[in-house]
Amino acid sequence: MSRVVVALGGNALLQRDERPGAQVQYHHVETAAAPLAAIAAAHALIVTHGNGPQVGLLALESAADPDLEAPYPFDTLGAETQGMIGYWLAQALRNATGGAEVVALVTQTVVDPADPAFTHPTKFVGRPYDEAEAHALVAARGWVVHPDGARWRRVVASPDPLEVVEVAVLERLVCAGVVPVCVGGGGVPVVREGGRLRGVEAVIDKDLASALVARALGADLLVMATDVAHVELGFGTPEARPLERVTPGELAAMTFAPGSMGPKVEAARRFVSATGGRAAIGALGALEGLVAGGAGTQVVPD
Amino acid sequence: MSRVVVALGGNALLQRDERPGAQVQYHHVETAAAPLAAIAAAHALIVTHGNGPQVGLLALESAADPDLEAPYPFDTLGAETQGMIGYWLAQALRNATGGAEVVALVTQTVVDPADPAFTHPTKFVGRPYDEAEAHALVAARGWVVHPDGARWRRVVASPDPLEVVEVAVLERLVCAGVVPVCVGGGGVPVVREGGRLRGVEAVIDKDLASALVARALGADLLVMATDVAHVELGFGTPEARPLERVTPGELAAMTFAPGSMGPKVEAARRFVSATGGRAAIGALGALEGLVAGGAGTQVVPD
Numbered sequence: 001m002s003r004v005v006v007a008l009g010g011n012a013l014l015q016r017d018e019r020p021g022a023q024v025q026y027h028h029v030e031t032a033a034a035p036l037a038a039i040a041a042a043h044a045l046i047v048t049h050g051n052g053p054q055v056g057l058l059a060l061e062s063a064a065d066p067d068l069e070a071p072y073p074f075d076t077l078g079a080e081t082q083g084m085i086g087y088w089l090a091q092a093l094r095n096a097t098g099g100a101e102v103v104a105l106v107t108q109t110v111v112d113p114a115d116p117a118f119t120h121p122t123k124f125v126g127r128p129y130d131e132a133e134a135h136a137l138v139a140a141r142g143w144v145v146h147p148d149g150a151r152w153r154r155v156v157a158s159p160d161p162l163e164v165v166e167v168a169v170l171e172r173l174v175c176a177g178v179v180p181v182c183v184g185g186g187g188v189p190v191v192r193e194g195g196r197l198r199g200v201e202a203v204i205d206k207d208l209a210s211a212l213v214a215r216a217l218g219a220d221l222l223v224m225a226t227d228v229a230h231v232e233l234g235f236g237t238p239e240a241r242p243l244e245r246v247t248p249g250e251l252a253a254m255t256f257a258p259g260s261m262g263p264k265v266e267a268a269r270r271f272v273s274a275t276g277g278r279a280a281i282g283a284l285g286a287l288e289g290l291v292a293g294g295a296g297t298q299v300v301p302d
Numbered sequence: 303m304s305r306v307v308v309a310l311g312g313n314a315l316l317q318r319d320e321r322p323g324a325q326v327q328y329h330h331v332e333t334a335a336a337p338l339a340a341i342a343a344a345h346a347l348i349v350t351h352g353n354g355p356q357v358g359l360l361a362l363e364s365a366a367d368p369d370l371e372a373p374y375p376f377d378t379l380g381a382e383t384q385g386m387i388g389y390w391l392a393q394a395l396r397n398a399t400g401g402a403e404v405v406a407l408v409t410q411t412v413v414d415p416a417d418p419a420f421t422h423p424t425k426f427v428g429r430p431y432d433e434a435e436a437h438a439l440v441a442a443r444g445w446v447v448h449p450d451g452a453r454w455r456r457v458v459a460s461p462d463p464l465e466v467v468e469v470a471v472l473e474r475l476v477c478a479g480v481v482p483v484c485v486g487g488g489g490v491p492v493v494r495e496g497g498r499l500r501g502v503e504a505v506i507d508k509d510l511a512s513a514l515v516a517r518a519l520g521a522d523l524l525v526m527a528t529d530v531a532h533v534e535l536g537f538g539t540p541e542a543r544p545l546e547r548v549t550p551g552e553l554a555a556m557t558f559a560p561g562s563m564g565p566k567v568e569a570a571r572r573f574v575s576a577t578g579g580r581a582a583i584g585a586l587g588a589l590e591g592l593v594a595g596g597a598g599t600q601v602v603p604d
Contacts, residue, residue, distance in 0.1 A: 058382075062363065064367075079388070082385045083408050084382045086381070101470060103408070103409075105407055172480070196397040197396060
């Protein structure tokens with residue numbers, strides 16, 4: 001039975017124009033669970049997911065909490081989102097499969113404390129502020145802020161994921177036929193210090209972390225399900241054209257938007273280069289075609 | 303190797319006079335991890351935990367969030383606390399054991415939708431309000447409120463736990479030598495409806511849920527670690543005396559405070575009656591004595 005890692009983008013839970021309520025997100029999760037159940041019937045499935053809107057919401061709530069002297073850090077907030085989204089996904093997928101063993105695990109992802117991302121944070125989190133307000137938050141809370149269009153937003157480090165701490169447990173579960181929901185939001189970011197783990201203020205890219213766990217579990221296929229049908233070359237230009245079948249070598253010679261598609265392409269490139277497996281990027285609604293090979297952008301060995 | 307379930311009370315994470323910051327709670331978790339690591343070296347350990355202060359904090363943050371039309375329900379909030387506290391405990395225990403496989407799982411606990419607790423909610427959650435403020439919240443949000451001393455607080459249902467959904471996965475992990483952190487806050491409350499699971503607005507007692515998982519996993523010992531050294535008969539009276547060794551039959555003839563000690567005593571009674579195993583209730587600082595049998599209140603078969 002082949003192993004398939006499906007990484008669900010943030011839009012699997014919340015669309016751009018929606019308010020981040022629990023009910024609407026659960027509704028989207030239930031919609032995603034139907035095609036995931038079909039995959040789980042024929043493959044050993046591992047589910048990962050993003051947490052961008054959710055961790056941003058919890059960070060704002062924590063920062064606004066009058067009972068707290070300091071907001072909760074991003075490792076703890078990320079763990080909260082793993083609990084929440086993991087619960088929704090595990091419950092909905094257990095229901096959609098008619099009772100398959102599905103379980104959400106809280107997993108940690110090791111990063112390098114010397115990763116240059118820590119001195120050059122780039123990942124936008126939370127809401128936009130006016131410039132004066134943003135600089136006041138830098139002084140008050142030690143945030144790093146960057147302009148985002150006409151306004152300013154907090155940025156945090158997005159270091160490269162190196163290792164999923166719980167991979168041995170995941171391997172046992174997959175071997176036993178359990179569907180794990182894991183590596184949520186890229187995993188809780190931690191560093192190793194003298195053999196001990198310690199949480200750090202960072203947000204790990206969930207596609208790069210999903211490629212890492214796919215490789216560690218010997219997956220045959222890594223699917224990144226998002227809200228566009230294909231990776232496009234020249235995205236947003238009149239010359240835009242969809243990529244249907246591409247190799248890691250070809251991808252390395254192309255450029256993509258650093259924000260959203262860049263990490264997906266890099267994750268696909270890394271996974272296929274390292275394993276000789278296949279990766280697919282495309283719409284959540286076309287999940288079965290992405291797995292079968294006929295939909296989206298299929299990344300195949302050189 | 304004997305199986306030991308240790309249920310950590312809320313005070314393992316936060317003391318009554320402390321503000322609920324992340325750092326202070328992680329510090330307490332690290333303190334608890336040292337004796338837990340000693341237990342894990344000699345026994346198959348399963349860790350469960352409460353979430354009272356934490357779920358109350360998140361409920362208030364969610365209710366105050368201007369981006370939400372409705373606060374998140376208690377099943378989702380409970381799952382958030384499982385992620386957060388589970389992460390802290392799993393990381394600290396992995397560190398304290400020098401790298402044992404410890405993993406936090408998001409687990410669901412089935413309750414009966416016809417449980418009388420749903421029509422007579424009794425479990426206080428969140429902060430106190432003035433009477434007028436409390437009645438305004440009843441009208442605005444559909445809360446049920448009760449007097450708590452001179453002020454009023456929200457109450458939610460605390461139905462009896464019937465089944466831990468993920469028990470088969472937990473059994474696999476324990477057999478494989480993994481230490482699971484599970485049943486946090488009593489588990490995410492769910493009902494079964496035609497074979498499907500659905501979250502409900504409730505907070506399950508974590509000691510009763512811990513007794514349930516201890517029984518399902520065939521545990522030899524259930525330890526409830528709290529902030530008092532013993533269960534006391536006549537607690538708060540001049541005749542108060544510590545119970546050192548007691549049987550389920552003797553306990554059934556005694557009365558205890560319904561709030562905190564009552565569920566612990568009932569959990570111990572149920573576990574020991576059903577299994578012929580042993581239960582212990584006492585101070586977290588005496589954990590090794592509680593396990594060995596020489597400390598706290600030891601509940602032994604009739």
